[in-house]
Amino acid sequence: MLRSMYSGVSGMRGFQTKLDVIGNNIANVNTVGFKAGRVMFKDILSQTVSGVTRPEEGTTGGVNAKQVGLGVAIAAIDTIHTPGSAMTTNNPTDVRIDGDGFFAVSPSADGGEVPFLTRAGNFTLDGAGQLVNGDGMFVLDANGGPITLDPAEVKSFTIAQDGSIIAVGADGESQPSGFQLGVVKVTNPNGLEKIGGNLYRMTPNANLDGEVVMTTAGDAEAGTGAIISGQLEMSNVDLTSEFTEMIVAQRGFQANSRIITTSDEILQEVVNLKR
Numbered sequence: 001m002l003r004s005m006y007s008g009v010s011g012m013r014g015f016q017t018k019l020d021v022i023g024n025n026i027a028n029v030n031t032v033g034f035k036a037g038r039v040m041f042k043d044i045l046s047q048t049v050s051g052v053t054r055p056e057e058g059t060t061g062g063v064n065a066k067q068v069g070l071g072v073a074i075a076a077i078d079t080i081h082t083p084g085s086a087m088t089t090n091n092p093t094d095v096r097i098d099g100d101g102f103f104a105v106s107p108s109a110d111g112g113e114v115p116f117l118t119r120a121g122n123f124t125l126d127g128a129g130q131l132v133n134g135d136g137m138f139v140l141d142a143n144g145g146p147i148t149l150d151p152a153e154v155k156s157f158t159i160a161q162d163g164s165i166i167a168v169g170a171d172g173e174s175q176p177s178g179f180q181l182g183v184v185k186v187t188n189p190n191g192l193e194k195i196g197g198n199l200y201r202m203t204p205n206a207n208l209d210g211e212v213v214m215t216t217a218g219d220a221e222a223g224t225g226a227i228i229s230g231q232l233e234m235s236n237v238d239l240t241s242e243f244t245e246m247i248v249a250q251r252g253f254q255a256n257s258r259i260i261t262t263s264d265e266i267l268q269e270v271v272n273l274k275r
């Protein structure tokens with residue numbers, strides 16, 4: 001069979017995957033803390049028709065190898081961790097990280113499970129005064145424990161840029177609550193695994209040995225950013241770029257389908273030689 005046909009098939013599969021990623025980006029254009037993805041391609045191992053010939057000075061010249069490419073494959077599907085735009089909500093439980101780092105949330109309050117990471121800071125206080133995310137997972141402090149504010153004693157609170165929660169009592173006096181939002185610095189954010197719900201799972205390629213190290217906001221040694229209260233980090237999807245890439249992917253898919261059509265016509269001519 002013709003090599004071009006299989007090259008066209010690999011090209012169509014690659015651009016179909018690219019369209020899948022673009023579609024997911026556009027669908028999450030208004031998702032809080034969402035990070036866009038991109039597809040990178042690589043060529044498949046080429047078939048060598050003839051090898052190189054070594055030149056002999058003053059006798060013979062060198063001859064380059066003759067190789068035929070066999071198509072394209074997916075090299076990587078990257079997650080672009082550039083910061084998203086800030087959306088002001090003036091809600092004290094809405095926070096964003098102005099810089100590097102992730103919030104840590106856990107499905108259990110005892111800290112027995114490895115926490116998940118997120119950039120979505122749309123947190124709320126439940127009926128027990130526990131700081132949770134939209135799915136009811138506990139937001140962890142710098143010590144890896146849940147954050148609980150006694151509703152009977154704390155009437156309101158503010159969150160400082162270092163993540164410290166300053167409580168206001170019934171007497172109107174402000175005092176430290178003893179809690180500070182935890183922030184996790186990740187060496188290679190692209191190595192995190194998306195699990196849905198604006199959550200990431202730590203992997204050995206994100207941090208060495210897959211270790212989740214809790215720190216605080218504004219830690220110069222860890223390189224974490226400041227926490228801004230009353231704001232949310234929006235999606236970093238650029239619609240202009242996504243629609244442009246969609247056009248490129250569409251044309252690439254059409255061009256590869258034309259390769260298959262042309263290869264089929266050539267094979268038809270070969271079959272007709274028997275008649």
